[in-house]
Amino acid sequence: MKEILTIVMIISFLISLSPVYACVSMPEAKLTEECSNYGTIYVPSNFENKTTIIERLQQYKNYNYPCGTISLTDNDVEIIADFLSNGYSVLKQTQEEYQSFLKNANEVNNNLSTCDYYSAVAYRDGWVGYSFSDESDKTQACVQAPRRLCGGGSINVLWNDLSPISMTTSILVSLLNYWWLFIIVIIIVLIGIIYKSKK
Numbered sequence: 001m002k003e004i005l006t007i008v009m010i011i012s013f014l015i016s017l018s019p020v021y022a023c024v025s026m027p028e029a030k031l032t033e034e035c036s037n038y039g040t041i042y043v044p045s046n047f048e049n050k051t052t053i054i055e056r057l058q059q060y061k062n063y064n065y066p067c068g069t070i071s072l073t074d075n076d077v078e079i080i081a082d083f084l085s086n087g088y089s090v091l092k093q094t095q096e097e098y099q100s101f102l103k104n105a106n107e108v109n110n111n112l113s114t115c116d117y118y119s120a121v122a123y124r125d126g127w128v129g130y131s132f133s134d135e136s137d138k139t140q141a142c143v144q145a146p147r148r149l150c151g152g153g154s155i156n157v158l159w160n161d162l163s164p165i166s167m168t169t170s171i172l173v174s175l176l177n178y179w180w181l182f183i184i185v186i187i188i189v190l191i192g193i194i195y196k197s198k199k
Contacts, residue, residue: 026045027044027045027084027131028045028089029089029091030090030092031043031060031072032065032068038067041063041065043056043060043084048085053081053085054078057081058077060072075125076126079127080127083122083129086157087156088122088130088131090127090130091128092127092128093123093127095123098123101128102121105118105130106162109138114134115133115139115145118132119133120155120159120160121162131155
């Protein structure tokens with residue numbers, strides 16, 4: 001009886017460790033903040049190769065727009081292209097802003113009341129690379145939620161500063177996803193107790 005319960009628990013735990021699905025949005029680099037009626041300057045990558053992205057970024061090395069000038073260095077272009085070509089979205093932040101961003105991303109990943117999920121977050125020389133999905137499979141409720149058609153792609157995770165999902169969150173996910181299995185185990189245990197008490 002104990003062996004059966006142990007096997008059932010191990011199998012359910014291993015199933016709960018399956019990777020989180022994410023319909024990753026199309027990666028893009030946010031080069032400016034909101035600029036009154038001119039919006040924000042974004043550079044989408046469309047999952048192109050790094051060379052093509054670098055060619056497209058060259059125009060922003062000294063780019064004048066109504067709210068100011070974008071001055072990307074060769075190093076900036078290289079970092080942005082690295083991130084974009086591997087499926088990361090990119091934005092400029094200070095080290096302090098990044099620490100807040102990273103803390104928030106870890107909190108989002110451990111929050112089971114939402115399907116939001118960051119699969120990677122990294123910082124390189126003033127640029128944040130991240131991959132975010134609001135349609136992950138982190139809980140069974142997220143799996144069953146209605147979805148948009150996924151127009152994005154996948155991320156090649158090379159850099160990641162995110163903490164692993166906490167043990168508490170993993171246990172809660174297992175409980176939420178496999179509640180029926182725990183009920184079966186409880187019923188088996190109760191049947192065993194009743195059976196032994198009748199002997």
